[in-house]
Amino acid sequence: SQQGEEDPQALSIQEGENATMNCSYKTSINNLQWYRQNSGRGLVHLILIRSNEREKHSGRLRVTLDTSKKSSSLLITASRAADTASYFCATEENAGGTSYGKLTFGQGTILTVHP
Amino acid sequence: SQTIHQWPATLVQPVGSPLSLECTVEGTSNPNLYWYRQAAGRGLQLLFYSVGIGQISSEVPQNLSASRPQDRQFILSSKKLLLSDSGFYLCAWSVLAGGQEFFGPGTRLTVL
Numbered sequence: 001s002q003q004g005e006e007d008p009q010a011l012s013i014q015e016g017e018n019a020t021m022n023c024s025y026k027t028s029i030n031n032l033q034w035y036r037q038n039s040g041r042g043l044v045h046l047i048l049i050r051s052n053e054r055e056k057h058s059g060r061l062r063v064t065l066d067t068s069k070k071s072s073s074l075l076i077t078a079s080r081a082a083d084t085a086s087y088f089c090a091t092e093e094n095a096g097g098t099s100y101g102k103l104t105f106g107q108g109t110i111l112t113v114h115p
Numbered sequence: 116s117q118t119i120h121q122w123p124a125t126l127v128q129p130v131g132s133p134l135s136l137e138c139t140v141e142g143t144s145n146p147n148l149y150w151y152r153q154a155a156g157r158g159l160q161l162l163f164y165s166v167g168i169g170q171i172s173s174e175v176p177q178n179l180s181a182s183r184p185q186d187r188q189f190i191l192s193s194k195k196l197l198l199s200d201s202g203f204y205l206c207a208w209s210v211l212a213g214g215q216e217f218f219g220p221g222t223r224l225t226v227l
Contacts, residue, residue, distance in 0.1 A: 030213055042205055042218035043159075088158060092213035102149070102174075103216060105159040 019076040021109040023089030081115040117142035121219035134193040138206030146208040148189040153203040
């Protein structure tokens with residue numbers, strides 16, 4: 001099964017509204033990252049939050065991490081039509097030094113922001 | 116600044132034909148390199164990663180192979196394509212294992 005599971009699978013909102021996406025994972029992690037993908041393009045890194053951090057901000061983005069619940073959320077405030085994209089969380093598993101440190105991606109949330 | 120190139124952008128190949136997708140990175144040395152496949156509307160599946168020239172790790176058994184003949188060159192190959200090999204192939208690099216990854220534009224492969 002997937003390490004990262006995003007929720008909801010799809011989200012449709014109006015411009016100016018906030019968008020919240022959630023990610024759950026199964027194992028202990030070193031960090032969790034959020035990426036954005038425009039249709040048919042490569043992924044773009046948005047933000048990285050380490051396992052000892054609880055919240056991080058970058059512009060209109062706010063990411064929270066709750067390691068006790070093994071979950072993270074991405075909040076996009078004051079959304080714009082240009083925010084329309086798929087958003088993925090990715091985790092680096094903490095395997096006690098035996099893991100290479102590769103990322104495991106979730107299935108993504110498709111966000112549509114209507115003008 | 117660093118850039119990553121992938122080609123071709125799109126490819127249509129018949130079943131049973133060979134495949135070679137190339138990825139090159141500029142502006143950095145000794146990057147960690149990755150090949151992912153993305154099925155339509157799905158997340159990314161890590162296929163291969165490499166921490167150095169000639170060092171390839173495979174994540175899933177499949178019809179594909181990877182090679183790293185030069186420090187900043189990563190090649191994905193197949194001797195005989197299957198229908199199930201269709202998908203969007205993404206190359207990525209990172210400085211640190213487990214850190215931020217930088218993705219190429221991807222290659223859309225359709226096997227008919």
